[in-house]
Amino acid sequence: MVRVVRRVCDHYVGVVPAPSLVVLAAISALQGLFFVGYAVYDVVQAFRVGLTGPAEVSNPAALLGLIAITAAIGVALLWVARGWWRVREWARAPFLVAQLVLGLIGYDLSQSQSSGPRLLGQVLIVVAVVGVVTCFLPSVRRALDVAEGR
Numbered sequence: 001m002v003r004v005v006r007r008v009c010d011h012y013v014g015v016v017p018a019p020s021l022v023v024l025a026a027i028s029a030l031q032g033l034f035f036v037g038y039a040v041y042d043v044v045q046a047f048r049v050g051l052t053g054p055a056e057v058s059n060p061a062a063l064l065g066l067i068a069i070t071a072a073i074g075v076a077l078l079w080v081a082r083g084w085w086r087v088r089e090w091a092r093a094p095f096l097v098a099q100l101v102l103g104l105i106g107y108d109l110s111q112s113q114s115s116g117p118r119l120l121g122q123v124l125i126v127v128a129v130v131g132v133v134t135c136f137l138p139s140v141r142r143a144l145d146v147a148e149g150r
Contacts, residue, residue, distance in 0.1 A: 018140070
């Protein structure tokens with residue numbers, strides 16, 4: 001049993017990317033899971049409560065559009081997380097776009113009068129800023145250069 005564990009550990013040594021890339025992959029994965037979870041939440045709420053709110057947004061087409069877009073963004077962020085984990089340079093552009101969008105959403109939420117949305121908005125802004133700063137660290141550039149063979 002010990003030999004098997006040692007062999008597995010030896011096999012995976014060197015597979016884990018640089019710590020900064022792990023942070024980027026974790027940020028992307030958590031954001032992706034949040035979006036997929038929110039899409040599932042919308043489905044559950046639609047069956048549980050029904051369509052409520054203003055007529056412009058409380059119709060089946062709008063709900064399906066919201067669910068599809070939210071789920072697609074979540075899956076895309078999970079794909080980006082996989083790209084960071086595998087040290088792929090293409091992961092940077094969609095990651096930066098997502099952080100920009102989430103930072104803007106966070107800014108809008110942080111202007112809320114109630115404390116829940118305000119706190120969520122502030123957290124989104126902090127995570128987006130940490131993601132953007134981490135994305136441009138020299139260690140990330142070096143890891144991407146090594147992976148690309150430069």
